């Protein structure tokens with residue numbers, strides 16, 4: 001498995017476009033060997049452009065792509081030794097499962113015994129070992145997608161596995177188990193994986209490192225925990241998490257923050273902070289309480305929505321909406337009047353859309 005570096009890589013699909021409008025603004029990134037990465041962001045933010053630059057399908061307008069320090073910018077896809085998994089499973093329909101997995105190794109002229117051992121090892125991991133003799137065309141879409149992945153994993157010299165929205169055509173009921181399987185398999189075989197998705201849940205539950213993109217820029221890279229606990233911008237706070245992070249406008253007078261005229265205690269000190277800023281707090285950390293106390297604010301319950309085993313309650317506090325996510329068994333307050341607690345350690349400061357603390 002290789003380390004992939006992109007060095008000042010940027011791309012415009014049309015010549016002469018000013019840099020501000022490039023599909024991918026020049027950026028530098030390192031994908032470490034054996035780690036799983038997700039590129040996530042809304043449609044059109046540049047994820048596929050970046051993935052295609054790594055695979056060699058797109059030659060960047062600027063910069064270099066290095067695989068283990070070797071400049072591959074001008075190499076075509078087939079000379080980069082990568083495995084690709086696309087939205088639609090790519091299988092050889094006329095071949096059996098075994099032949100599909102063995103084919104890349106036959107092309108590399110491995111001997112028969114070595115091919116057999118490797119195919120059986122990968123088929124075992126994919127849970128396809130009892131279907132090796134079956135024609136691949138008869139399999140379900142999720143099993144076909146596993147074969148697409150397996151064909152990359154049998155080649156243990158592969159530089160990286162690049163996946164572009166691999167769960168798009170999978171039935172919703174099977175998505176969860178296929179994602180878990182892909183994660184387990186990548187933990188076992190440890191390829192360098194770069195996984196493109198527009199679904200933040202998919203990215204957060206799959207990858208060790210998540211790169212959030214916006215308008216052709218990487219706006220934050222971190223572990224799922226870092227992105228959840230300390231979004232570097234309100235954009236990431238809104239994009240990651242369901243429901244999105246709460247952002248409330250608070251005032252500062254004589255060094256004290258207030259919400260609706262009541263003191264808000266916080267765990268940070270920003271001497272130069274503006275008189276008015278936004279604080280972000282995840283719905284998972286907001287609680288409804290029965291007794292007044294520090295950092296509790298009176299509000300009115302506006303709506304209750306079911307989220308499976310949990311509920312999302314929307315409360316209006318001083319004309320601003322605060323969402324709280326609570327386990328179903330906690331129940332719903334009887335009346336409209338409620339008390340909202342914002343835990344001091346979980347409240348973060350933002351101004352002009354940026355986190356004011358260094359994460």
Ligand SMILES: Nc1ncnc2c1ncn2[C@@H]1O[C@H](COP(=O)(O)OP(=O)(O)OP(=O)(O)O)[C@@H](O)[C@H]1O
Pocket residue numbers: 013023041042043044045046047048049050198
């Ligand atoms: N072949 C192309 N020619 C011209 N413009 C393109 C081409 N491919 C992508 N673009 C533009 O480049 C920008 C980034 O597109 P890209 O496909 O990389 O985004 P994405 O985040 O992968 O979105 P999606 O999930 O919708 O594919 C978009 O504005 C898109 O319209």
